[in-house]
Amino acid sequence: MTITAQPQTDSPDPSVIAAQNDAFRKLACLGIPPAQPIQGRMHVTRSLMEVGDGFMAEAVKATGEFETFEPENDPEGWHDFGAVEIRGETVFWKLDLYEADSDFRYGAEAPDNPATTMRVLTIMMAHDW
Numbered sequence: 001m002t003i004t005a006q007p008q009t010d011s012p013d014p015s016v017i018a019a020q021n022d023a024f025r026k027l028a029c030l031g032i033p034p035a036q037p038i039q040g041r042m043h044v045t046r047s048l049m050e051v052g053d054g055f056m057a058e059a060v061k062a063t064g065e066f067e068t069f070e071p072e073n074d075p076e077g078w079h080d081f082g083a084v085e086i087r088g089e090t091v092f093w094k095l096d097l098y099e100a101d102s103d104f105r106y107g108a109e110a111p112d113n114p115a116t117t118m119r120v121l122t123i124m125m126a127h128d129w
Contacts, residue, residue, distance in 0.1 A: 012110065012111050012112035013112055014076055014077035014078055015077065016112040017077075017078045017079075017080075017097075017111050017112050018069075018077055018078055018079040020034075020038055020112070020114055020117075020119075021078060021079045021080055021095050021119065022079050023035070023036075023038055024038045024040045024095070024119045024121065025063060025064050025066070025079075025093075025095070025121060026064050027040075028040060028041075028042040028064070028121050029042070029060045029061060029063050029064025029065075029121075030061065030064035030065070032064075036114060037114065038114045038119065039100055039114065039117065039118045039119065040118060040119030040120060040121060041118070041119070041120050041121070042060075042120075042121045042122075042123070043120065043121070043122045043123070044056060044059075044060070044122075044123045044124070045122070045123070045124040045125060045128045047124070047125045047127070047128055048091065048123060048124055048125050048128075051089075051125075055086060055087065055089075058086050058087070059084065059086050059091045059123055060123060062084040062086060062091070063082065063084060063091070063093040063121075063123050066082040066084055066093070068082070069082075078095075078111075079095075080094065080095040080096075080097075081093070081094050081095070083126070089125065089126075090125075090126035091123065091124070091125060091126065092123075092124050092125075092126050092128075092129055093121060093122065093123045093124070094121070094122050094124075095119055095120070095121050095122075096119070096120045096122070097111045097117050097118070097119055097120075098117070098118045098119075098120065099116065099117070099118070100115075100116050100117060100118040101116075104118070104120065
C-alpha cells in the first residue's frame with residue numbers, strides 16, 4: 001500500500017493576500033479606496049518624521065506607488081515588504097498581518113480574509129531596521 005501526500009488545500013492564496021495588501025497600501029498612502037473594506041493602520045518611525053522638509057510625505061507616496069515585486073524581495077508573493085529611494089536615502093516599508101481582535105498579539109490565522117485580518121503598515125528609514 002502506498003500513501004501519497006495530498007496537497008494542502010487550506011493554505012491562503014498568495015495572490016489574494018497580495019491584492020489585499022496592495023489595496024491597503026494604496027488606501028493608507030494614496031487615499032485610493034479599495035473595492036472591499038480592509039482594516040489596518042499605518043505607522044511611520046520617528047526618524048522618518050524627523051527628516052523634515054516633506055521627506056515623510058514623499059516616502060508615504062512612494063510606498064503607495066511601489067510595484068517592483070520580485071522573487072528576491074517578495075518570496076511568499078504577499079507584497080508585504082518593499083524598499084524605495086527618496087533623495088538618496090533608502091526607506092523600507094513592511095506590512096504585518098494580525099488577527100483583528102488580538103490586540104496585535106497573534107498573526108492572522110486567515111490572512112486572506114479582510115474581515116478577520118488587521119494590517120499594520122510600518123514605513124521606516126532603512127537604518128531603523
